[in-house]
Amino acid sequence: MVTFGKRLKESQIQEWKGYYMDYKFMKKKVNQFKQQIDTGTQDHTYVLKGFSRILDDQIEKVVLFLLQQQGLLGQRLSSLGEQRNAVSQEEESFKICDLEQGYRQVGQDLLRLLCFLEMNAIGIRKILKKIDKHFGYKFTDYYVKTRSNHPYSQLQQVLKQVGIGAVAGSVSYNLAELQDHQGDSMVDSINAAVKRLSNSTSFLDFLGKHAFIILEDSPSLEDPVSEEKFHFVSLLLNLVNAFLYMVNTYIVVPTADSYSISLGAAATVCGVVIGSMAVAQLFSSVYFSAWSNRSYLKPLLFSSIVLLAGNILYALAYDMKSIVVLLLGRLLCGLGSARVINRRYISDCVPLKLRMKASAGFVSASALGMACGPALACLFQTHFKICNLTFNEATLPGWFMALTWLVFLLLLLIYFKEPEREIKENVLSPEGPSSFCTLEENLMAPFLVKCKTKTAYEEESCDEDGPKEDQKPVTSIISAYQLLSPSVKVQLFVYFMLKYAMEILLAESSVITTYYFVWQTSAVAIFLACLGLTVLPVNVIVGHYLSNKFEERKILLASEIMLCIGILLSFHIIVPYSVPQYVASALITFVSAEVLEGVNLSLLSRVMSSRLSRGTFNGGLLSTEAGTLARVIADGTITVSGFLPERWLLNVTLLPSLLVCLSSIIATTFTYNYLY
Template identity: 80%
Template structure:
């Protein structure tokens, strides 16, 4: 308690300390109210506690908001004075003094944004603490009654216009002064300045973070569930001089090849199963066996990456070479067992958890968002290229008693690709240096240093690093070490995080049903050949990046992420409903339209789901073996396993029932996820 209070005191801007949320005062109130709740959990006591804590929170938030408005007025007055000086300064052709004035306002604005962000995090932490100690959800009541009221002061803290207006004025004038001395340029007329100003970038980043708005790169990066604010120190733990770009590139190539490997067999899995004497629906087991093995490989690769990145990537490549060779040999050996064994080996070679962790631990902060976006893009491209490559394998010949046809060529091609990758990895990948980073106690926010220093190391980054240590739960989150067991990780999952993991499970289940049974369904209803299935799946895969561009640039800035989440869940449910075959003949337009709606909705849902997950998940899950990336990977992989198992089990029923039987669980799970999202909706605020 003493250590926590000391950190809080040291991290405040001292001249503003009386205007911060009084965290210690509210914690004392929690302790005072808790015995009442423990003794009598009646409705009347619940109501009095709700009203009592609501008044306390209202008073604390009002204190912050009124001070915020006062500071905005002072900044606005200074900007007005600078505006009056602008014309005279331009006529004298001497803009240095004016530019310095705007930079000083920008400097003070960043301090105010840090103050506001610190209090926003404090409010979220306090709401979680109250929920933790009582037998009902205070957050749901408080957010529901305050967030949408026309006089909402809660909205002023999280999403208010005043700071944006000041930030826009500073950014516009600094951009104008930098480019042609304010003659021909405007931030409203061009999306990207030719020479972006570091102060402007810092302000824009701070405002985006405060308002939860985002850019395409931000959105795509969060799609990878790589938690960016994961360092307790004030400095970037990854030195730029130690960063090796070629190693990052090979890491992304690994992600691309693995997704190709996953989906290259989908168009032919049913025909391969039939050629070995099994039912067409065994394709579910063929595709899903890779996911079964991935459940285990994710854990040991995550643990192995604590010591090395190169060695597990080399091992992964070797296992994938063996797995794809087994897959190709199964045809000539006439062995369904060897076919499944090959796919199991491919799953055991899944290094996606290493791909995520390498970006999180070994890429400098300023490049990490781009690297995260690259990971998602590489995966999306691999998803599209996998089925597309199957189109080029329509041949049949033998070499040394080995058959090369549409069934075996995916295995031979991927074995060759992994062999080439193994050699490149061995030659060019550089093992990152591993150091025990000792967190440094940074200066207090009141001693901010020179203006130039704060432009180079933006105040936003410094404040965020401090905020993360200020408002952690005193009993469990003061320990900043990564968790060391799956049970410890599970105990850190709040209800909202559990629901988001369930949503991720749901969308992966629905997507796997759609993709894995596509060849069987289209063959039964429409007599599609391998080429048609491959082209259809490739076209679906190609929608990934355009969809994320639209969501990242527009939807995520027009609506709250939780609104997009709920809307995309509903659209996914509609897509599943449209996929059912009921009474009327099943047509190609119905199938294509319903699958397109389902797939695109799932893609939109995945983006906002992982973005929310990265924000609400404990920062202790950003590093170590049992990290957030591993948990999401396991949830998604388990969904794929169950989905593929559903397809295989449904194969024992008449083929005409396959579509509806496999869609029914997707529909029920989707409905459940919508209900669960509604229950935790306000906790995603």
């Protein structure tokens, strides 16, 4: 294989070789310091200061070269601007091609510089992880805390590419102007490269992060999914599946308490009714993830059949007067959860340029389903019988969803196209926060690094120093857990916390509002639908505004605090409980959880091992299991609280939410600097 040094030589920028961070030298120093600590010749304080100085020198070398190159690019842009202003209207048609070529050459060099910068940024992150691993204490926490907030921070220059955005903006603007605002692959590549190195994002990108499709660190030369093989109708059916499943989940929430009462159970058994679906999903996520290694159509067909049967049982439970049949129906619905397949299909079968849109579509479909479920329940305010089968507000959600899944099953059989099965482990992302630059093939080929050769930069494209087989997908949930660093575990805990708080809010809403405010089913349904409809507007605000002004870790911590405030405001203490208090606290809690979910999953994808981007036990499965477990425990909390007086239900269920939220805030502060 071609080594990294040879690739640089072939790219005709061999003179840049001396300006890269000397990763081989840094690894050697790590081993030397470790040896000194093991033998007792030096203490940790010496290592902290000594290695910090060495890393400072390496970063300074990169930054000074970066500033030099930025200056050269700025001079060329200034010269091109003067030429453009000097061109008369008569000469414009003759000169425009020369000007466009000039800007494209600057853009090409800018892309090379961005690749240079990103490789060094990855190298810094890797060496920080390595020294933490070998020394057994928090060097990253110390280094980031003492370097990142300094007014003359050189670390910011590398990891946040301070200043280079102006050059990128000038090239993009002028190319767009010269081409009359038509799309240009050069502009797209520059924008994608800058976005990876900065906080810059958009509504589409931010929304797509909620899908949590973990992708590889190092891209290949071409998109592994060709547009010729991409089948849009199959993707559309995949998104419809995600939408219908969320409708199925939340359509029963407004009536679960009254349905339980009609079968002779307590109102708080609604927690078991709602949560039984999540219990089954804990298991279905695993076998569907494994099944999707071989097929997409078959598990989707199986999912639809199981959901069809589950909803029929849910509806029949009323006439059979059996709470057991009701729960069995909901368990079957949970066993039909194919959300893991929905994510996997987007990751494996959608071309790179459409993948972020598809991810955003998956999240939008899920959010719309969350809102439509309760809204549909509001429409089923009727009562009649056909052939001794009762159709009312309790059973109609089951009958309606059964019919819907039957229609969807037929559509799958007719229109879904099973993609060609290829052994494809390198799933890529043009937006991945720690991936190399995605350029046109003629630009990026000389600059990419693969982990098939032993070079000084081997770890820039691999998770660790281990052999190639150590980079294969994990084969068990235990192996996956062993790959989780403290910062990843904390972020999974944060995800657990926000799902727990949301489930407590949504699942007990019908019981709480009936007890305190005597709301009818229609009022509860409208309230829940309005909460669900806030998802997209909130993500517009965060994606367009907040995420471009603040670091994700800051938004994360602020969202956790706001969620904690929302939970505190929900408690019923002394004063009479009012509708404004409940609605305001619920809105703060739900919106904060939605904001938190986006940044939490984005940070998770950044700090999680790339070995968890593929295979059965992938990061998407881990996050799904964490969120599902949170829902199970939350629904169980509601049910257990039913043994206490009803007036205690609200405070008793909110107290665990508050404690878990406070714990997540504390845990986040301890790993805050590892999210840099």
